[in-house]
Amino acid sequence: GENVEQHPSTLSVQEGDSAVIKCTYSDSASNYFPWYKQELGKRPQLIIDIRSNVGEKKDQRIAVTLNKTAKHFSLHITETQPEDSAVYFCAASMYSKGPGAYQFYFGTGTSLTVIP
């Protein structure tokens, strides 16, 4: 099955600096890559996603890049703010023809702390 690795496990940045979180995946069949933000005690929330036919996607201060050849994708947060502090999870998803459904595989998470 798919294996998703995520680095770093913890990240501290000064407010206003940029933060980068990287993930690698193993199965070239994965074609959808969402990123989730999970605040303490809350549910994971989708913040940005990218499909395999796109190399980069941006939404205000967050962006995701995808390198299909190297099988890695990254989350970039610019001008970080204290409210960006949370755990971020990457995931890789592929469509399984047999059951006719998408399956998701999650990274282990990155705890981001933005220091005011």
Next chain:
Amino acid sequence: EAGVAQSPRYKIIEKRQSVAFWCNPISGHATLYWYQQILGQGPKLLIQFQNNGVVDDSQLPKDRFSAERLKGVDSTLKIQPAKLEDSAVYLCASSKQPGLAGVHEQFFGPGTRLTVL
């Protein structure tokens, strides 16, 4: 639209007891997922349903865990008997019918925090 609903939000039981969790997905979502999230880790898929059929239950400890999704809507996840290592947050998520453009997104419920003493 209403989100994914789960109950209870919190549950404390002693080991060897049984417990059940309930999930109501977003209306019209064909796919339902149950994840186990241990503190400090990413969600781990326990079981995935497509309508009322099982897509993947390869990581479900079938000797103690069971799940069903009757009529392709609500789902229940049961643990019997519970072990200390089952202490975790159990997340339910749902997504629309696959194959349609722009409908791949997975929505999570608030989770049930289980503590096994």
